Amino acid sequence: MSSSTELSVQLITECKRSSNSGTLYKYNDNLVRQLSREIRVLDRDLTALLSSVSHLPANEIPHPELCALTMIQTTIERDKRCLLAYHQFRMSMLKDMYWAVGGALPHVLNDPDVRGKLSPHEVDFMREYARITMEYRSDLSDVVDITMGIITPPKDIHALVIVVRDCGVVTTELGAIDFQKGQRYLVRRADIEHLILQGYLEEV
C-alpha cells in the first residue's frame, strides 16, 4: 500500500518522458492494473475504518480517525487523477497522430510499430473517433474539407509532385493515375493532398 503513491508517479513520469521525446510509449497495462488494485485496497481500508466509527455522529468522530479517513480518501482521489491524466495524455497524442496524416486512420493503425503500443481500448477509441470525425466531415463536404492541412493556404490549383512510395492506382478528376515510385505528375491539388500528408507523394 505504501507504494501506491510511487506507482502513480511512475505513470505520470512516463507521460513526461513521452512528451519530452515526442514518442508514444507502449501502453503500460501492468502499471495501470497495479494502480487500480491499489485503489481497491485503499477503499477496503477506508470502508473498514468508516465502519469502526459509524456508530458516532459525524461531528463526534475523533481527530485521529478523521485525519486517517481524509488521507486515505485523498490518496484514492490522487491515484484516480493520475490514471485519468495518463489516459487523457495518450488520447491527445493519438488524436494528434490521426490529424497529422489528414484523418487516414488505416495509416495510423496499420503501422505495426504504433499498433503494438496501443491497448485494445485505444484501438476502439481511434475507430470511433475516426467515425464521428468522418460523419462531421461529410456534413461540411460541400463547403470545406476539415481534414485538409490548413497551415499554408494553397496558391495554385495544381501541384507538381514526385512519388516517394508506390501507392497504386488513384482515381482523380483527370482519370485514374497509377502512382509509381520516382515518377512526376502535375495533378489537381485537391485530389492528392491526403497522399502528401501520408507521405506517399512529395511536392517538387
Place this chain on the structure above:
Amino acid sequence: MEDSYYSIDAILAENQKLQCTFKHSVPGLGYLEGGDAKDIKESDRVQLAYWLALRPLLQTGSADFTIPASFSQRVQNALNAEPRSVRLSSLVGGGGHWYALGRMIAQLLDHKEATQLAGLLNKTFQQRLIDLMDQAQHFGGSSTTSGQGGEDFREGFDATERELFALAQDSTRATKIWHESSDKNH
C-alpha cells in the same frame, strides 16, 4: 504551467515534499514514515507530498508544516541580491518546479507571509525573464550574467523557465524561416 486536473506538470509539481509535524496520532498510516510502525504518533515529523499534506494541514488542522529550505531566509537574501545568480533547479528536486512549489506554499501561509512570498516569486520571475528571452533569441551569445556565456544561468532554470526558453527558441526559429522565405510578399 497550467493547473488543470489533467496537467502532467501540475501533477508532478504537487508531488514535491513538505516536512510535516503531526499534532496527534493517526491510526494505520505509519507506513508513510517508511518504518514498521503501525500508526503515526503525536509530534512525529514526516515528509509528505503536497497533495497529501494539503487536506490534513488545512482542513482538519492535524499537522503543521515547515517552510522548505528552497525558500529559506538564505535563499531569499540571495534572490534579493541578484535573482539571476541563483540556481533555482538545484533548490528543488526532480523536475525543478520551484515557482509551482512557491505558489503552493503561499496558499498555506497567512496573508502577510503569503504576500511577501508571492512578491518574491513575482520579482524573481520578472528579473530573470529578460535574460532568459535574450539568451533564447541569441543562443550561445554573450550574456549580462557572469559565467561562460550564460551557461550557468541556463542550467539553473526552473521547469517553467525551461518551457518558456524552448518556446522562445521555437518562435525565433519560425520567425527566421518566415523572414527568409519568399512567401511573405504574397
